Amino acid sequence: MTIWLTGFALVVIVLATLALAARYNLWRPSKPLSLPRILMYHSIRPVVSPTGRGSGIVTTPEQFAWQMDWLARHGARFVTVAQLMAADDRAHMVAITFDDGYVDNYTIAWPILQKYNAPATIYLAPEMPGINPLTPEMVREMSASGIEFGAHTLTHIHLPSTDDATAEREIRQSRGAVQALTGQPCSSFAYPYGKLADRHVEMVRLAGFSSAVTTKKRVMPWAKVHSLRLPRLSMLGQMNRFEFWLTITRGRYRV
Numbered sequence: 001m002t003i004w005l006t007g008f009a010l011v012v013i014v015l016a017t018l019a020l021a022a023r024y025n026l027w028r029p030s031k032p033l034s035l036p037r038i039l040m041y042h043s044i045r046p047v048v049s050p051t052g053r054g055s056g057i058v059t060t061p062e063q064f065a066w067q068m069d070w071l072a073r074h075g076a077r078f079v080t081v082a083q084l085m086a087a088d089d090r091a092h093m094v095a096i097t098f099d100d101g102y103v104d105n106y107t108i109a110w111p112i113l114q115k116y117n118a119p120a121t122i123y124l125a126p127e128m129p130g131i132n133p134l135t136p137e138m139v140r141e142m143s144a145s146g147i148e149f150g151a152h153t154l155t156h157i158h159l160p161s162t163d164d165a166t167a168e169r170e171i172r173q174s175r176g177a178v179q180a181l182t183g184q185p186c187s188s189f190a191y192p193y194g195k196l197a198d199r200h201v202e203m204v205r206l207a208g209f210s211s212a213v214t215t216k217k218r219v220m221p222w223a224k225v226h227s228l229r230l231p232r233l234s235m236l237g238q239m240n241r242f243e244f245w246l247t248i249t250r251g252r253y254r255v
């Protein structure tokens with residue numbers, strides 16, 4: 001009887017482990033925290049949900065504060081993407097990035113970032129429809145205080161399905177628009193939706209950008225990274241703390 005029970009327990013444990021491994025990226029090797037990482041956020045604001053967590057592109061202030069705290073406690077050196085590009089020693093560097101330019105990046109995220117002396121990079125699509133954007137005054141104030149502003153096309157287009165002339169113009173003009181807002185050079189670009197074809201890398205380079213982030217969810221040694229195809233980890237609002245840890249250590253939490 002005891003042997004039978006032990007066997008049954010073993011089967012349950014094996015099945016549970018397999019189920020966890022099928023759902024989560026636990027089986028992927030953990031990447032050292034010393035490798036540089038670029039994290040992607042969008043909007044930081046309170047939401048009403050049964051879990052208390054956000055969803056999709058919305059991360060709650062509580063989640064964001066906890067995640068910043070976790071990163072700081074684990075030795076993160078917070079930098080902008082431009083600082084990451086320029087660094088000689090990138091060990092433990094973490095670049096916090098926000099896409100699109102939501103007003104809550106100023107009202108909610110920035111005070112939390114300041115607690116950790118953390119700069120960040122915000123990718124603006126200055127003519128993006130349908131969002132509550134940062135005002136030009138907010139952009140100027142943050143820019144003067146060490147927040148980097150990058151470009152994200154003018155209207156947030158899906159590059160692969162846009163004709164080349166429009167894609168080239170959107171990429172080039174977004175750099176000019178961001179520079180006009182901040183009064184500073186703009187060297188960083190983010191592909192909207194993380195989507196690009198090979199020809200867009202050349203357009204980004206010719207427009208004068210020296211870095212461009214994708215949504216390729218990888219943690220990799222800097223030597224293997226292409227500066228105009230930088231990998232970036234999606235910090236989704238629905239992630240619980242375990243899923244956050246998986247994302248940081250494996251690049252993504254789901255298989």
Ligand SMILES: [Zn+2]
Nearest residue numbers: 099100192193
């Ligand atoms: Zn975007």
